[in-house]
Structures are given as C-alpha cells and as structure tokens.
Amino acid sequence: MASDLRSLALPEEKKAWFTHDRLGMFVHWGLYALPGRHEWIKNYEQIDDQNYQAYFDHFDPDLYDPADWARRAKAAGMKYVVLTTKHHEGFCLWDSKHTDYKVTNTPYGKDLLRPFVDAFRAEGLRVGFYYSLIDWHHPDFPVDPHHPQRNAPDAAKRNEGRDVTRYAAYMRDQVRELLTDFGKIDVIWFDFSYPQRELNGLKGKGHRDWESEALVRTVRELQPDIIINNRLDLAGLPPDIVTPEQYVPRAWPERNGKRVTWEACHTLSGSWGYHRDEATWKSPEQLVQLLIDNVAMGGNLLMNVGPTARGTLDHRAKAALDVYADWMTLNARSIYGCTESKLPAPRDCRYTQNGNRLYLHIFNWPFRHIHLDGLGGGKVEYAQFLHDGSEVKWLPPSELTLWSNTEMEVRSDSLTLELPVKKPPVVVPVIE
Numbered sequence: 001m002a003s004d005l006r007s008l009a010l011p012e013e014k015k016a017w018f019t020h021d022r023l024g025m026f027v028h029w030g031l032y033a034l035p036g037r038h039e040w041i042k043n044y045e046q047i048d049d050q051n052y053q054a055y056f057d058h059f060d061p062d063l064y065d066p067a068d069w070a071r072r073a074k075a076a077g078m079k080y081v082v083l084t085t086k087h088h089e090g091f092c093l094w095d096s097k098h099t100d101y102k103v104t105n106t107p108y109g110k111d112l113l114r115p116f117v118d119a120f121r122a123e124g125l126r127v128g129f130y131y132s133l134i135d136w137h138h139p140d141f142p143v144d145p146h147h148p149q150r151n152a153p154d155a156a157k158r159n160e161g162r163d164v165t166r167y168a169a170y171m172r173d174q175v176r177e178l179l180t181d182f183g184k185i186d187v188i189w190f191d192f193s194y195p196q197r198e199l200n201g202l203k204g205k206g207h208r209d210w211e212s213e214a215l216v217r218t219v220r221e222l223q224p225d226i227i228i229n230n231r232l233d234l235a236g237l238p239p240d241i242v243t244p245e246q247y248v249p250r251a252w253p254e255r256n257g258k259r260v261t262w263e264a265c266h267t268l269s270g271s272w273g274y275h276r277d278e279a280t281w282k283s284p285e286q287l288v289q290l291l292i293d294n295v296a297m298g299g300n301l302l303m304n305v306g307p308t309a310r311g312t313l314d315h316r317a318k319a320a321l322d323v324y325a326d327w328m329t330l331n332a333r334s335i336y337g338c339t340e341s342k343l344p345a346p347r348d349c350r351y352t353q354n355g356n357r358l359y360l361h362i363f364n365w366p367f368r369h370i371h372l373d374g375l376g377g378g379k380v381e382y383a384q385f386l387h388d389g390s391e392v393k394w395l396p397p398s399e400l401t402l403w404s405n406t407e408m409e410v411r412s413d414s415l416t417l418e419l420p421v422k423k424p425p426v427v428v429p430v431i432e
C-alpha cells in the first residue's frame with residue numbers, strides 16, 4: 001500500500017519547468033479583503049458566520065481586471081501564479097455547484113476564476129490553484145483548535161451533527177470541479193494540516209480528516225502532471241514540493257537525506273490577504289534578496305499579493321512588483337535555470353549557477369575588492385556586471401601583494417575581483 005502511495009508522486013522530469021522558472025506569484029483574495037486586516041481575521045477576532053456575512057453581502061470588486069494583474073506578474077519575471085480559489089473562510093471564487101457560499105451569489109454576481117485563468121495564460125504564465133483544507137464556513141467542518149468558534153462555551157457541542165466525512169467528500173467534489181473545468185492546471189496547493197494540535201479537548205486535523213489519500217488520487221487522475229504541495233499530512237507520499245512559509249531555510253531542505261524540490265512562499269508585507277494598515281512592507285533589498293536566497297539554495301520563491309476589495313493591486317503592491325520588474329529585466333539570467341553552486345560564496349554574497357556560468361550576488365557592497373575562493377588559477381574566463389554588461393577585472397597576485405602590503409593575502413586558489421568604489425545603481429548587483 002505504501003509503495004502504491006509513492007507511485008502518486010510526480011517524476012522529477014515533470015518538475016523541470018518548476019525548477020527552471022523559479023519565481024511565481026501567489027494571490028490571496030477573498031472576503032477578507034473587505035475588512036482589510038489579514039486573511040485570518042475571522043479566526044483572530046472570533047467572528048461568527050452571522051457577523052462575517054457583511055463581507056459576503058458587500059463583495060463587489062467592480063475594478064477587477066485580471067489582465068492588469070497578469071501583465072504586472074509577467075513584467076516582474078513571474079512565470080506561474082497560484083490563486084486562492086477558497087481560503088480558510090470557505091468562500092469560493094468560482095461558481096461551484098457544491099455550495100452557495102460563492103462569488104456568483106454576492107453583489108458582484110460573476111465568476112472570478114475563469115477570467116483570471118484566461119488572463120494569466122494569455123500572458124504565458126502557468127496557473128495553479130490554492131485550495132484550503134480548513135473551512136470555517138462549511139457546516140460539516142468540525143470546530144477545532146483553529147476554528148473561530150473554538151472558545152465558545154459550547155464549542156464541543158457545536159460539533160454535534162458535523163460529519164467530517166461529508167466535508168472530505170465536499171473537498172473532493174470541489175477539487176474535481178477545479179481540475180476539470182479550467183483546462184491544464186500546473187500546481188495544486190493544499191493548506192494545511194495540524195494533526196498534533198489540541199486545545200480544550202478539541203483535536204487538530206490531518207490526513208484522516210481530509211481523506212488525503214483519496215484526495216490525491218482524485219487530483220492525479222484528473223491532472224496527471226500537476227505538482228501537489230506537501231501539506232496533506234501524508235507521510236507515505238514523497239511530496240512533489242516542500243513549501244516553507246515566510247521562512248528562509250538555512251540550507252537546501254532535505255527529506256530522508258535527499259534534497260527536495262522546494263518553494264518558499266512569502267508576503268510583501270507580513271499579511272497574505274490585503275491589509276490596509278500594515279506597516280511591515282519589505283524593502284526593495286529584502287524583496288530581491290529573498291528571491292536570490294531561495295535560488296542560491298536550489299529553491300523557488302512564490303511571492304504573494306493581496307488584491308483589494310475593489311479588485312485592484314494597491315500602490316504598495318504595485319511598487320513591490322515594479323522592484324522585481326526592474327531587477328529581473330537586467331538580472332533574470334542569474335535566476336531562471338539557475339541553482340545552488342558548490343563553491344563557497346564570499347561574505348555577504350550568494351552564488352547561483354547555471355552550467356558553467358556562475359553568478360555572484362552582492363548583498364552588502366564591499367570596499368573595492370572581493371575574493372572568490374576556488375576560482376584562481378585560470379578558472380574564470382571573463383567577468384561582467386549583469387545590469388550593464390560592463391567588464392569586471394581581477395587583480396594579478398603581484399598587485400594584490402602591493403595593495404595588501406603582505407603576501408598572506410595571495411592565495412593560488414582564489415581570484416580577487418576589482419570593484420568600483422561606489423555600488424552600482426541596482427538593488428542587488430550581480431557579477432556573471
């Protein structure tokens with residue numbers, strides 16, 4: 001049985017596009033855009049269905065223009081997109097046959113998903129669907145440690161009549177819709193399992209609740225080449241991708257001693273859903289460095305935007321996408337098709353590598369010189385900045401002795417680049 005489960009994992013070669021493309025756009029959009037203070041607001045503020053209904057009754061993103069989002073994603077160098085078709089609140093962005101809690105029943109009254117899929121495909125991006133395992137609206141989803149009503153005096157009683165097997169069937173039905181009606185889908189992103197959580201006698205949820213194995217079989221049957229993320233709590237299934245969240249691993253993540261295909265997801269601002277008053281928007285340096293950090297450890301970056309209740313990207317999100325656009329226009333060669341280098345990177349630098357092309361990303365501008373260990377002795381043929389194609393020269397050992405005033409600095413295995421004193425006008429300079 002276990003080996004049977006293993007056969008559901010996607011073969012390595014079918015993940016080649018994913019590993020090559022490196023940068024994707026995450027989109028978190030739902031009713032939570034209306035309160036505009038985090039997508040977990042129903043949980044954080046313990047809002048019951050009756051009070052949350054105001055956001056359903058006022059959902060009307062009249063300025064929705066997915067072609068604009070898609071153009072901006074493409075300009076930012078993003079090659080795939082993953083949209084929250086349903087987040088933890090349970091609200092569905094498409095016209096699902098299996099629920100009334102969907103966009104077509106709001107004042108907006110139209111399906112949002114097909115225009116989204118069409119717009120991103122038209123820009124040449126691959127399309128993925130996020131689908132929440134957690135559902136704080138569905139009547140069969142048992143109250144648990146993360147549920148908005150978990151602290152109600154009668155929390156345990158609230159589970160009377162809730163049948164999680166019906167909920168698991170509902171998920172399979174919805175996933176079947178999503179993976180049947182919208183053409184080829186490249187990624188499905190389930191979120192998330194918490195079997196070990198417990199609170200006041202309420203238990204967390206995992207593969208038994210979701211019936212994860214049946215869910216994965218449904219997915220594979222409908223979309224044989226789709227990438228399935230690793231949050232279904234299925235120990236026997238080697239994950240197609242591992243997905244650290246708002247976290248930079250210390251090294252290329254491994255599973256059973258073997259390096260895995262991985263993708264870190266990050267926010268522009270700390271929140272996934274649109275958050276009007278948030279103050280922790282990342283700097284241009286942080287945005288670009290996150291991408292490089294992941295690729296330098298063999299991983300992808302899925303960077304999130306949270307559109308507003310009107311259906312727009314607000315000015316801070318646009319500015320952040322422009323940061324990627326400006327940087328990727330000049331430096332994408334150091335990202336696409338690149339992976340970790342075996343060479344040790346100098347202080348405050350990261351390497352990425354594509355065949356015999358090595359890319360040095362300089363996070364903190366040093367004074368005049370940078371020493372590349374392991375690259376001495378004629379290993380480097382030519383060096384240039386990516387942002388302007390200008391040559392970067394290196395010091396002959398005699399000159400290094402002259403400047404350093406000691407022979408100790410000269411090492412036959414290293415090469416010393418000569419840098420301009422001033423940092424070039426690019427967020428993170430790259431030397432190829």
Ligand code: H79
Pocket residue numbers: 028039040191192245265272
């Ligand atoms: O969709 C986005 C998030 O809403 C969702 N995954 C991304 C992609 C997510 N949110 N939290 N988590 C995944 C992990 C769980 C975090 C928790 Fe907690 C820490 C749950 C309990 C402690 C956050 C902090 C929620 C309550 C306190």
